Amino acid sequence: MATNPMHQFNVYRIGPEIKIDQIDISFTNASLFMVISSLIILIIFNLGSVKKNIIPNKIQLLAELSYTFISKMISDTAGSKGKPYFGFIFSLFMFVLFCNMLGMLPYAFTVTSHIIVTFVLAAFIFIGVTVIGFLKHGLGYLKLFVPSGVPIVLLPLIVVIEVISYLSRPISLSVRLFANMMAGHTMMKVFGGFVISLGLVGGWLPLGFSVALTGLEILVAFLQAYVFAILTCIYLNDALNLHH
Amino acid sequence: MHKKLVLYLLLSIIAFFSNVYGAESQGMPQLNPEFWVSQIFWLILTFGFLLVILSKFILPKISNNLELRKSQILENIETAEKQKIESENKIKEYETLINNSKNEARNYFNEARKKIIQDIDKKREKIEEEINLEIKNAEKEIVELKKSSPEKINKIATETSAQLIKQLIGEEINNSSISAIVEDLSKKNKGKYYGN
Numbered sequence: 001m002a003t004n005p006m007h008q009f010n011v012y013r014i015g016p017e018i019k020i021d022q023i024d025i026s027f028t029n030a031s032l033f034m035v036i037s038s039l040i041i042l043i044i045f046n047l048g049s050v051k052k053n054i055i056p057n058k059i060q061l062l063a064e065l066s067y068t069f070i071s072k073m074i075s076d077t078a079g080s081k082g083k084p085y086f087g088f089i090f091s092l093f094m095f096v097l098f099c100n101m102l103g104m105l106p107y108a109f110t111v112t113s114h115i116i117v118t119f120v121l122a123a124f125i126f127i128g129v130t131v132i133g134f135l136k137h138g139l140g141y142l143k144l145f146v147p148s149g150v151p152i153v154l155l156p157l158i159v160v161i162e163v164i165s166y167l168s169r170p171i172s173l174s175v176r177l178f179a180n181m182m183a184g185h186t187m188m189k190v191f192g193g194f195v196i197s198l199g200l201v202g203g204w205l206p207l208g209f210s211v212a213l214t215g216l217e218i219l220v221a222f223l224q225a226y227v228f229a230i231l232t233c234i235y236l237n238d239a240l241n242l243h244h
Numbered sequence: 245m246h247k248k249l250v251l252y253l254l255l256s257i258i259a260f261f262s263n264v265y266g267a268e269s270q271g272m273p274q275l276n277p278e279f280w281v282s283q284i285f286w287l288i289l290t291f292g293f294l295l296v297i298l299s300k301f302i303l304p305k306i307s308n309n310l311e312l313r314k315s316q317i318l319e320n321i322e323t324a325e326k327q328k329i330e331s332e333n334k335i336k337e338y339e340t341l342i343n344n345s346k347n348e349a350r351n352y353f354n355e356a357r358k359k360i361i362q363d364i365d366k367k368r369e370k371i372e373e374e375i376n377l378e379i380k381n382a383e384k385e386i387v388e389l390k391k392s393s394p395e396k397i398n399k400i401a402t403e404t405s406a407q408l409i410k411q412l413i414g415e416e417i418n419n420s421s422i423s424a425i426v427e428d429l430s431k432k433n434k435g436k437y438y439g440n
Binding site for chain 2: 006023054087
């Protein structure tokens, strides 16, 4: 294992090369961690939903707390109209959260530290939200770019800004998650490298930093999943309840 | 600000390390498109699988559980309130019962006391009557005795005096003379011995 802090982000093939029409869809370490986090989520929530105790046991409590947490988040931001999208936002939050958290394990691969993964998620959300907006409001959805109460002189400028900010949503959404994950993990690796290179004498300070960063990274892992989900809710809210 | 700072730091670190380990690193692996399609494919596969299973099978169960619990708790609260009202009613009933029975008991007790007192009074009256009767009878007897006693005493006195005289003198004296003397004496002393 090299001390290159970016080495942890390398994607490599596991098992045979799978090709469909010259397109490489081989199973990689990234795929492995996607599968692992999906399976962990499914196992936890399946265990949490099997029993129907009036007084829940620990895993049931966990599942039900997550359920109420997400459903409260959706109803707070998108209102009651956001209910049909609960399943998607719940899966999204859990997937991002577990990918982030699994990345905190030593030698694990962080799925969400790859721009392509976060970008696909963000692009899917962007396209979905836009489609929902046009389906719900027709061309009236374009009013989103025309805020009410703006002087007519400023309107062309405002509309351009609004369109740009709308179009940059998938980029900001994906880059936020990807950059946070990558930066955090790189920092940890760098400090880990310092511990080794400074040895027994000076290694204690970076070790302390490493410990503190681990805590911070766990916080960031949760926070970024939360931010990702809540921004999705906010975009969804824009599409469902046109306020402008 | 912070994010920018972190990014600058990151970039400088990356630059530093890519200089040091330039031989083996090819920059950011994230920007290497070799496995992009694979990542997209597996992301869609796993996330789609997760989404379908979660929203079709698991989340409805959790929401059912939550609803069930809510309704059951509401039911329990309702029944608890019902039972509370029932128990309050029962307590009231019980209290009225207790009060009634206390009153009854008091009535019974009073009646019984009255009866007993009446009984006792009756018996006492009866006994008093009997006693009075007896006293009257006794008084009558005493009066009769009183009436008859002087004659008897006189008789006894005559007899005893006759015998005394006989003993003293050795001669018999006529009874009639003695009785005359005795009667004479008794008449003289009537007030002394049978003073009424």
